Amino acid sequence: xxxxxxxxxxxxxxxxxxxxxxxxxxxxxxxxxxxxxxxxxxxxxxxxxxxxxxxxxxxxxxxxxxxxxxxxxxxxxxxxxxxxxxxxxxxxxxxxxxxxxxxxxxxxxxxxxxxxxxxxxxxxxxxxxxxxxxxxxxxxxxxxxxxxxxxxxxxxxxxxxxxxxxxxxxxxxxxxxxxxxxxxxxxxxxxxxxxxxxxxxxxxxxxxxxxxxxxxxxxxxxxxxxxxxxxxxxxxxxxxxxxxxxxxxxxxxxxxxx
Amino acid sequence: xxxxxxxxxxxxxxxxxxxxxxxxxxxxxxxxxxxxxxxxxxxxxxxxxxxxxxxxxxxxxxxxxxxxxxxxxxxxxxxxxxxxxxxxxxxxxxxxxxxxxxxxxxxxxxxxxxxxxxxxxxxxxxxxxxxxxxxxxxxxxxxxxxxxxxxxxxxxxxxxxxxxxxxxxxxxxxxxxxxxxxxxxxxxxxxxx
Numbered sequence: 419x420x421x422x423x424x425x426x427x428x429x430x431x432x433x434x435x436x437x438x439x440x441x442x443x444x445x446x447x448x449x450x451x452x453x454x455x456x457x458x459x460x461x462x463x464x465x466x467x468x469x470x471x472x473x474x475x476x477x478x479x480x481x482x483x484x485x486x487x488x489x490x491x492x493x494x495x496x497x498x499x500x501x502x503x504x505x506x507x508x509x510x511x512x513x514x515x516x517x518x519x520x521x522x523x524x525x526x527x528x529x530x531x532x533x534x535x536x537x538x539x540x541x542x543x544x545x546x547x548x549x550x551x552x553x554x555x556x557x558x559x560x561x562x563x564x565x566x567x568x569x570x571x572x573x574x575x576x577x578x579x580x581x582x583x584x585x586x587x588x589x590x591x592x593x594x595x596x597x598x599x600x601x602x603x604x605x606x607x608x609x610x611x612x613x614x615x616x617x618x619x620x621x622x623x624x625x626x627x628x629x630x631x632x633x634x635x636x637x638x639x640x641x642x643x644x645x646x647x648x649x650x651x652x653x654x655x656x657x658x659x660x661x662x663x664x665x666x667x668x669x670x671x672x673x674x675x676x
Numbered sequence: 677x678x679x680x681x682x683x684x685x686x687x688x689x690x691x692x693x694x695x696x697x698x699x700x701x702x703x704x705x706x707x708x709x710x711x712x713x714x715x716x717x718x719x720x721x722x723x724x725x726x727x728x729x730x731x732x733x734x735x736x737x738x739x740x741x742x743x744x745x746x747x748x749x750x751x752x753x754x755x756x757x758x759x760x761x762x763x764x765x766x767x768x769x770x771x772x773x774x775x776x777x778x779x780x781x782x783x784x785x786x787x788x789x790x791x792x793x794x795x796x797x798x799x800x801x802x803x804x805x806x807x808x809x810x811x812x813x814x815x816x817x818x819x820x821x822x823x824x825x826x827x828x829x830x831x832x833x834x835x836x837x838x839x840x841x842x843x844x845x846x847x848x849x850x851x852x853x854x855x856x857x858x859x860x861x862x863x864x865x866x867x868x869x
Contacts (some may be wrong), residue, residue: 420851424825426832455857458807459826462720465804466827469725470712479707482736487700 419445423452561613562671565622568606569668572629575599576661579636580652587648591636600633622667628660679708688752695743707736710753713828714760720827721764721820723808735760751837757828758838761820768816800867810860818853825850 421427422435439446541547575596579587590596607630614623632655655661688709694702711732717729738759746755811819817839824830824838832850836843 420854421847421852424850426847451858451862452854455807455854455861456826458803458861459822459857460812461804461807462723463827465723466716466719469719469728470715472725473715473729475708475711478711478732479704481856483700483704485733486697486703486737486740626836 419449419452423449423456492607539594557613561610561619564606564610564613564628566668566671567621568603568610568626569629569664569671571603571606572633573661573664573668575603576629576632576655576664580655580661587652597637600637604630604633614659619671621670625660625663625667628658629664631641632660669673684749685749689748692743692746692749692752695740696746703736703740706739706752710756711736711819713753714756715828717757717760717823718764720823721768727767727771731760731763734763734767739779751834754834754837757824757830758840761824761838764820765816806861806864807857810857813860814853814856818849818856821846822853822857 419435422432425432427435439449457611563589578596582590591600591617607626610626613619614626635651688706689703691706695706714732715728718728718735719725722728722731735756739756742759747846748754811822814822820839821835824835825832826843830838832843835850836846839846
């Protein structure tokens with residue numbers, strides 16, 4: 419009935435309702451009541467028309483636009499640019515990017531703190547308690563230094579041997595001084611053998627083994643060893659570039675200081 | 677007819693695009709075209725000229741701020757009236773709710789208890805006042821739909837789009853609004869003659 423009153427029905431339905439109203443008094447009465455409401459509502463129309471006429475509509479748009487555009491006189495709206503990069507670099511994402519950067523920094527710091535070696539601690543009885551990693555590092559450094567020391571001393575000894583004439587080198591190796599030095603070096607070699615295996619200084623171990631063999635041979639020098647044979651030993655040392663290898667290995671060990 | 681309507685819609689869309697770029701003239705043109713419609717809606721809701729003008733001003737200000745959200749191809753009028761409707765409801769809740777709560781409790785009879793001194797008393801003004809008070813007694817949605825239908829002469833489909841509800845719901849609510857007004861006014865109908 420309301421739709422009929424407000425002319426919202428299609429032609430067919432409208433005719434149906436009109437035909438029904440001719441026969442149904444109840445619906446007719448209801449329609450009359452609805453019409454009264456409709457007419458009462460219409461009474462406000464005149465008042466509304468009066469209110470509309472009292473407004474200065476000509477200048478109203480100017481009044482509104484002054485309030486808007488005069489607040490931002492020079493700023494013109496830029497049309498939004500299309501594309502992925504302009505979308506990604508919009509000002510509204512600044513906060514998200516700042517959060518991401520902060521998260522990355524915090525993550526890096528936390529990772530560093532978790533995985534770094536813990537510091538040394540002092541126990542109540544004065545002992546220093548260090549983590550296992552610390553001891554491993556110490557061992558490696560001591561092995562490295564011992565090896566460097568062995569190489570240094572071996573080099574000096576071999577230089578003395580190589581740079582002397584064959585006649586003088588016989589005298590040199592038979593002297594107490596050379597003999598003692600050689601024994602010390604062989605003893606040191608036995609000591610650093612375990613360290614060289616454990617900490618896998620393979621290249622250094624090969625050179626140290628060669629030096630050890632050479633020293634063993636030189637220890638066997640007797641009065642009967644001729645100058646010629648000594649000259650051969652000197653030549654072998656130079657041929658194998660033993661002194662150069664010692665220099666290189668030493669340099670490498672010094673570079674890898676822990 | 678359909679072509680004419682489409683051309684009109686294209687023109688409005690192009691004006692809105694210009695407003696998005698900050699074109700003052702385009703904004704003023706659209707204001708001139710729709711200011712009365714918005715006023716009608718606001719006035720029939722509040723029956724107060726000053727309130728209605730505030731609503732109109734606020735509506736167009738919001739339109740300017742949200743112009744970039746308007747989708748080409750949609751009805752600009754419906755979109756604008758949707759904003760106006762939201763502002764009306766917010767305004768009502770902020771400024772009038774308390775007063776109207778009291779009015780709802782007030783008996784309409786109280787208004788008619790004062791004896792009529794003048795012989796030139798106009799019964800229609802009483803009916804207008806009675807109707808106005810009955811309208812306030814409707815729920816927010818029913819009142820809005822009734823006002824849009826009766827004073828803005830919008831079709832059910834347009835109201836459905838503005839209020840963002842189903843067409844059937846609009847028809848149902850309008851029917852309820854009219855029936856409730858009839859119920860509220862029926863004790864006073866016979867007296868007005």
